[in-house]
Amino acid sequence: MAATRVVVDIPGERQYDVRIGEDILKDLGAKLAPVLEVQPPSRILVISDSNVAPLYLETCKQGLATLGCPVSDITVPAGEEAKCVEVIGEVWSAMAALGLARDSVVVALGGGVVGDLAGFAGATYMRGVRVVQVPTTLLSMVDSSVGGKTGINLDAGKNLVGTFLQPSYVCASTDVLATLDEREWACGCAEIAKSALIDSDDFFFWLVENAPLLAERQPDVVREAIARSVVFKAGVVAQDKTESRGVRECLNYGHTLGHAIETLAGYGTYSHGAAVAEGMRFAARLGQTLAGTPLELVEAQDALLDQLGLSVLDWKAPAEDILNAMKRDKKARQGAVRFVLPADVGAWELVSVDDDTILEHLRLYFGE
Template identity: 70%
Template sequence: MPATKVVVNIPGEVAYNVRIGAGVLASLGQSMRNVPSLAGAEQVLVITDTNVGPLYLSRAKASLAEAGYHVSDICVPAGEEAKSIAVIGEVWEAMAALALERDCVVVALGGGCVGDLAGFAAATYMRGVQVVQVPTTLLSMVDSSVGGKTGVNLTAGKNLVGAFKQPAFVCADTDVLATLPSREWACGCGEVAKSALIDGDEFFFWLSDQAQAMAARQADVVAEAIARCVVFKADVVAQDKTESRGVRECLNYGHTLAHAIEKLSGYGTYSHGHAVADGMRFAALLGESLVGTPAELAEAQAQLLDALNLPALDWKATPENVLETMKRDKKARHGQVRFMLLEDVGAWKLVDVDDATILRHLQTYFAGK
């Protein structure tokens, strides 16, 4: 199956290509040489983690070296542990010790955590160098590798320090998904479902029809789902690059509760995508009350998530603790929690919700578990 190219064209930014296909990692170096802003670079730093490095680092470095780049690498801990002030500080020091200059290129080889960390390193080292995203999880292929959000976590919450840094190129090799554990596969499916619900009827009904094939990792369905998600996200980001116009916030569907689940349960206890799926279930409940989300839509969403192996989480917390965590999230405004709610498939609304309403619906939601 030939590779697919999606062009991300964001106003005020240099357009970049997302290359999706089986085996495209082997031509990473040549693909980068074909990007004008990367063609003249000499130094490349690959940032990967302890899970991905043993699997794909040598392959990536060989392709880059074959294209004439001088390649170094840094391996960081796997998971959210890497997205810390301590680790980013070590990365900055390592980049300086390697004498990397302003024309160097950072290659993020890994999932969303590596992409966030490496992207932030590229956005800040010498006030900004080029970054290439090479996502190795379904979640990062369909979401975090596109759009330019980078960052690290603080004790107070997730992604509280970061920058917007668009990649110069994205290389999504679907072959690497073969080694993805089932938990991480379902995690990525959560973000695919989120995108389909926000995008509109065509994507949503297509995914509903293909849910079993998606869960079973059928190659053609997976490639199409990734491409659909990239096209959708690119269109949203083009309208609201820095999440300042209220458009890009639609991508936070399910994330308000999800971030609270991740923090209160301990990062890594549940995958990000599964937490988002639970957040979508809660948002549907809240939406039925506040914006008239059809009960049929809430049920169709639940059926889709179940088919993608994302059942409701067996997790509860006191509503007061959940609310307090939500209020510390970066999406809150003046201490007010904001939810992205669906009026219908493809029709959404941002709603500031008062504390009493949130507590009441959390009590109902947890009582149903």
């Protein structure tokens, strides 16, 4: 079956392709050649992690070899902990030691952590070199590889240091998803569910109907889910590429509580998707009070998340600690915590919520 092609066209940026299909990693160089022909690279650097590199690094490098320039690689530790100041410093030093120039290309081969880290390295080294995203998890295919967000974490919170750099190309080779465990698969499903609920009735009810097949990894459904998610995100980013107009903030649905859970529980304790799913459950209930979210939508979302393997987390923390973590998040403004709340499927509101209301709902939700 031919690969699916989604074009991301953002005002003020060069448009780029997201290619979705099986066994397309080996053709990466051939597909990149016309993208890079205006300024052929003097060197390509593949950044991967210790989990992904043994599986796909050689295939990726062989595919890139057709471009006729040296291909080097760096492997960073696997896991969210790699998105830190120490590791990015080591990556910058390695890039300099390899002699990367402004015409070089960085290829991010891995999940969201590698995509964010390598993207940030490419965006900042010599004030910016071209970046190609090769996502290897469902989460990174449907979310982080598209849209240009890059960044690293600080002890104070997730993704507090970063910038925007749109990739030159995205290669989503779905055959690599076969190596994902159930935790990582469900993690990606959470972002698909988020996109579907925020996007439209068409996407949401398609997902409700096909949730069992997506959970079972039926190939056609997987490809369709990825394509729908990419089209949704590309449309949002085209309206608000740097999250400065309020439109792109819809992509943070579920993330306000989700990021707080990740910070307080410790990065990696729960997958990003599991934390976001918990945040979606909470936001929908908060929305009942503040945005008129119908009870039927709360129940339909709960049922969908359950079907996708995203059950309620066995986790809690003092409401005051959760609120403080939320206030440190980059989405807060002037000390106020803001939530994306669903008024209905395809309709959302960005609401600043006062501390007392948040504490009340956190205590109710977590049973304090």
